[in-house]
Amino acid sequence: MSNFRRIALVLLVVAAVAAVMGSFKGSDVPDRAIILGLGVDAGDNGGILLTAEVVSPGNGTEQVGTFSKNVTVQGPTINVALQNVAELTGKEASLGQCVVVLLGEEYYQTVHFADLTDYLINHHSLKESAVICCCEGGAKQLLDKGNALSQSMSLAIGGALQQEAKRIAIGGNSLLKFARSQNEMDGSGFLNKVRFVPSANTDAQLPDKQLGYISYREMCVFRDSSFVAELSEQQVKGLSLFTDDVIGETFVSFCDELTRTVQVTAKSVSRSTDDNGGTDIGIELTVRFGRSDSEDISGMLTPKNDKEIPAEVIEDVTRQAQLVAQRFLDEQVRNNFDLLGIREAFRRKQGTSEALAATPMSQFPVRLTVTVKEE
């Protein structure tokens, strides 16, 4: 290769590299308003009031991941509201790290929010595994209580519902599962309802600081993105009994003049359907006494649970579990929703049909069997 060709080749490569480098339109982290959570409340004139918990890297003294601020905007739609967040912060609103979407009480009870769910599930950045839930009062008010928890409200709720809830007998829901539930079969699904519970402040240095915790013990049922009913704590417990991967239910039994706590440590749920619309559901609970005493083994406290659970306690727990589960089933029939996927089980056998989706839940009798055994 002649010198002239070599130089020409080098110049060509340099020009190509320069063109490639100069044409990439990436966006740096400091140019982004990273949204950790969104709160949606009913806004003016049928619009929405959107509160975004934002982390803005590179803003003076802010430390990434430690401090966040809430930005509240109005908008006729979620799309416009997010654009308004971008205008207000001067940065591109980034939903890639958004872990929770909170629906305020007035919003979810009065608005048919199919367009909101549709927008969120089709958003390229927002993950389908993000948590969607509803809350008592306004979503803005709840997000503003982050100081009371001394951490990001969005991360606290998202983390609890994504990872912790299943261990304390609460089923959780993701954006994907909720969107699917509202658009497939009978269109019914649930959202966890979160509630801020104030607690006493014993901190002498910050006597005015509000403290509290989040309660996750309730749920709301929706059909076609409209509110249907609210489930009580007992009904939520009933629903959790039907869910294999949710454990941690506790039952209190009084026997031999002793009040004992029994905890579910494992669960097996079996189902079968017959040709007449009936469903047999068998729930097998494995239980043990709640931690009663402990002993020091190699410097660690270890629960000591070698006591045999009396037969009367097992019987009592069986009766309680049957009762709680049946209460949930009754509520399901009363409000004609299907959180157990009973219609889906028949769809898998008979194929998809509108008639099946429209059949009332009272036409699908459930025969329930609960058995309890000791761990």
Place this chain on the structure above:
Amino acid sequence: MKDRVSVDQLALLYLLLVMGGKFLTLPSLLAQDVGHDSWLAVTFSFVWDGICLCFLMWAVRLNRNLRLDISAIMDKSLSKPVSKVLLGIFFVIFVLRTNVLLSSCHKMFSVTFDVSVNWIVYLLPVLALAFFALHKGFNCIARTGQLLFGLIVLAVVALFVSPFAEAELGALLPIGEAGWGKILLTSYLRSFWFSDYIFVYFVLDGINVKKHVFAPMLISFGVGAVLCITLNAVFVALFGYLAPQFDLAMSKIGVFSAASSTNGRWDWLTLSIWLVSVFVKVVVFVFCAYKCLEKIVGKPFVRFNWIAAAIVSVCLLLPMFVTTDWMLDTVIKWGVIPFSLVQYALPLLMPLLVKTASRKTEAAHE
């Protein structure tokens, strides 16, 4: 010889090619056509592919002594005009498949990685890579495939684990709900995405056949088929009614797991590694398109041919003027019959064509 390749290398490269293109737009298109039965359409497509691959490898075995190239085989057995027409169809397929792959990747960069770039600048490094590989020969591509193979397979498995655990495969019931006729028809109409073995035609004269011909290729085919069918099943089971709307399957599945995305964006890392297989596929298809032009011209390109490279480059500018949807709804939709000639009919005839061409060659030598 720089285009020389062993059967084992060919098999590894084939597996990369199978994994490299079917996890982008195809799953959503199939879900649009046959809903939760899309995995069945994929299964049928792989059944046809498996049969054709067996015939093609049989032809490779028959060709092991004379090592005739595709052009010589078709010229001697089907006549030169027919050969040119078939090579023309091959060229169109390779160019279209490269365009569809590149535009899907372009969208993935912009949507998943949030990097926007214009088409020409996006194409420049890809073409540079492809032409460098072309200059070095097919053996260089095969060795790259060998080198990256383990890493890419691990990345694909890592991408699958969490969604597979989340998906409720019972949602795929009842099997065949869309209707078996419709599923078979869909399998045929979407055949454009299959038959990745067609690159083998263009290295026929460079394959080193030693002991095993069928086993390595069929093992690769089996692994690739299982992975693709599983991904399709997981995709429709996981996303249900949303599956037709999510046109970048691997992107959606890959970033699905919340845990993986909060641990140092492990999802992006695995997705990026998997994307390498798409670019390996692009390089192989550009190589084949270039070879098509060489065979159509009828004179071997002794040195790197800039004109042929320029023609391929110009063809890859197509997405600047038309959308992928337009390509799918027009050229690819109407081209399914001529395409199936080279995808399905030709491999079935290959052993016969090789035998005829060999007989004629030997007769000419005598």
